[in-house]
Every structure is written in structure tokens, then in C-alpha cells.
Amino acid sequence: MTQCRLIDNTICEREEVNRLWMNANQPSSVYNFTETGFWKTRAPVEVRRLLQDVWDRYQGNETIEIQSTAARAQPYHNHWDSECTIIDISRIGGPSLQAQVADAIRPLVEEWTGMKLAITSVYGIRIYHNQSILAPHVDRLPLVSSAIINVAQDVDEPWPLEIYDHNGVAHNISMDPWDLVLYESHSSIHGRPFPLRGRYFANVFVHFEPYQGNVDSVEEITPPYLIPGSPSEMEWRLKNPKGWLLLRDVSLMAQKGDLPTLQFATSINPTLLRAADAQGWQPIHEAARFGHVNMVKWLMEQGERITPW
Structure with a gap:
């Protein structure tokens, strides 16, 4: 030290x-x-x-x-x-x-x-x-x-x-x-x-x-690994006032190429397939930008297209 x-x-x-x-x-x-x-x-x-x-x-x-x-x-x-x-x-x-x-x-x-x-x-x-x-x-x-x-x-x-x-x-x-x-x-x-x-x-x-594989909503408040009322859970709440974004942040899933998580989140809430970030980028744009070919193929199978602005 x-x-x-x-x-x-x-x-x-x-x-x-x-x-x-x-x-x-x-x-x-x-x-x-x-x-x-x-x-x-x-x-x-x-x-x-x-x-x-x-x-x-x-x-x-x-x-x-x-x-x-x-x-x-x-x-x-x-x-x-x-x-x-x-x-x-x-x-x-x-x-x-x-x-x-x-x-x-x-x-x-x-x-x-x-x-x-x-x-x-x-x-x-x-x-x-x-x-x-x-x-x-x-x-x-x-x-x-x-x-x-x-x-x-x-x-x-x-x-x-x-x-x-x-x-x-x-x-x-x-x-x-x-x-x-x-x-x-x-x-x-x-x-x-x-x-x-x-x-x-x-x-x-x-x-x-x-994350839980049997949820019927992506609007979970806290992660499933935090014990309610514990010191770490209280610290987590202070740092995350908007709640748990893991299954809502499809832009991040697309950037990372996390296809299984994207498939799970959009199966619960299909509108997330076209959820745009602050710059107007949808998951298919992010997946293409970062070279995730399998994710782009899957998104196109769901009817998504890369269109010009």
C-alpha cells in the first residue's frame, strides 16, 4: 500500500x-x-x-x-x-x-x-x-x-x-x-x-x-441477485435511480452482440425491436455498426431493415 x-x-x-x-x-x-x-x-x-x-x-x-x-x-x-x-x-x-x-x-x-x-x-x-x-x-x-x-x-x-x-x-x-x-x-x-x-x-x-428466464415483463425494479434491504441493494438503488435496465437497454445488447438476451427481451416486449436511442439508432443499426452478423440476420428475419434516415 x-x-x-x-x-x-x-x-x-x-x-x-x-x-x-x-x-x-x-x-x-x-x-x-x-x-x-x-x-x-x-x-x-x-x-x-x-x-x-x-x-x-x-x-x-x-x-x-x-x-x-x-x-x-x-x-x-x-x-x-x-x-x-x-x-x-x-x-x-x-x-x-x-x-x-x-x-x-x-x-x-x-x-x-x-x-x-x-x-x-x-x-x-x-x-x-x-x-x-x-x-x-x-x-x-x-x-x-x-x-x-x-x-x-x-x-x-x-x-x-x-x-x-x-x-x-x-x-x-x-x-x-x-x-x-x-x-x-x-x-x-x-x-x-x-x-x-x-x-x-x-x-x-x-x-x-x-436474469430470470420466466418473467412476463422487462420492467423489473431490481436485479434477481440482490437481497432486498441489504447494504448492497440500498447502494445499488442510489446508483440506479431509473431501476434495472438490463432487459430494456436493447441498444447495449446490440452493441455487445448479445443475441440471446435481445431475443428474450423482445419476445416479452416486441416493441423493443424498434426502440431507438437518443441518436435514433435502432438495434439493427447498432448490430450492423459493430459487425454482429448473426444478430443482423435474425433482426432481418423479424422484418427489420436498415433504412436511410
Whole structure:
């Protein structure tokens, strides 16, 4: 923490208070959807095909992940001792590649959690280097049902993920290339508190937000993972005065290429197929702009057309 404070004491202290508050309050403020909170398996073949090509082409050409002062003054990773680098798949393959990775992972996570899942984010390839440490934490909402994919590593000894199950018992999980760890990142405290011994450890992170698959309205007030009256639910209400927008924001679904969630939301409220944003863009325009071919095809099957203004 000393080096963190030297970067920006105010930001560092604020972020550390937030980390500790979330660790203390968030796990008891949310519902869990699995018995243990984590599960290790192997990444689907399609995920390996998509990410191996990126790794092979761009390894050695990564950039420093955190560059701004505000972002560097955070206590989660000791980047002042060991910089993380990144091969940014959002720049290389865009939202289309991110959606393909998420779609390949989603069936496994949905089966594991028993919930329908919307794409929140796909991030990486983040590359940790020698002496990296990750402080124990829970993820900020709406990062709820998550996955870690180890793409590659060159280490002298395993660099375990330490995760606490729903009974508060710590587990150390070692990962080999193309191992996949699913975890309830909103409630299971996790980190890598032991220094990395080696050259690099490269991961991709996929995050989903769950929703009920049997609702008859998209006008839900709060997400199904928040316990009413809990500290995190009250904080969520303060930050989201318009309520839960997950199943109403079709523009965001189209930008992310989240076809299953768009299909679900529009099956309940078909008028969302032509819902326009402030610029007049409808889902079909956003899907075309971000290169989501399958979504454009499906929207055209529903009678939507890309028309000039």
C-alpha cells in the first residue's frame, strides 16, 4: 500500500476502503446460484480456437494495461512492482470477437448457475508478470457469474487462484493453459495473494449478469441477485435511480452482440425491436455498426431493415 499511496493517496485510500467494504458487505447482500461458488473445467474448443490465434499473432506486442494516474492508484494489483500488460481483444477483434467468446462460454455458465445470463464484459488478454499479486476482493456489480480462461503461462511454479467458497473455506486452484474456472465473482472473495514466480500468466475474463428466464415483463425494479434491504441493494438503488435496465437497454445488447438476451427481451416486449436511442439508432443499426452478423440476420428475419434516415 505504501507505493499505492505515493501515486495518489486520496484515490488509493478510497479504493482500499471500497475493497474492504465490498468484501465485508457484498457477499451477504446477494443471492448465490451455486452450491460452492466455483467450478474448474476445461475451456471449450471454440474458445481455444478464437483466442489461440490472437495470442500467437500478438504475443510480444502487448501494451501496458494501466496508464492513467487515477487507474494506477488502486490497491487490487501491485502494478508498481510488476506491470500488467494486455493484448486487447476489444481492439483486435472488436465486440464481434468478444461476443463469440462469451457465446462459447455462456452455455456452461448457464447450466452451472441455472440462470439466464446476459453479457456484461469480456476482458483481456491480461498478462501478469513476475512478482504479481492480486489482493482478495469481490467484483463490482453487475459482474456476477464469471469465468477465467488461462490462455498461456510460463511459470516456475503454479500461481494459484485463492477463492473462498460459500461456507467461508479457502481453496487454492491451480490452472494450466486452457483451464476454465467459473466462479460467482460477486460473492466469492478471490485473489492471488502469493507472488507469481515466472515470466507471465495470461488470462481472459468473461462476466455475465443473471436474469430470470420466466418473467412476463422487462420492467423489473431490481436485479434477481440482490437481497432486498441489504447494504448492497440500498447502494445499488442510489446508483440506479431509473431501476434495472438490463432487459430494456436493447441498444447495449446490440452493441455487445448479445443475441440471446435481445431475443428474450423482445419476445416479452416486441416493441423493443424498434426502440431507438437518443441518436435514433435502432438495434439493427447498432448490430450492423459493430459487425454482429448473426444478430443482423435474425433482426432481418423479424422484418427489420436498415433504412436511410
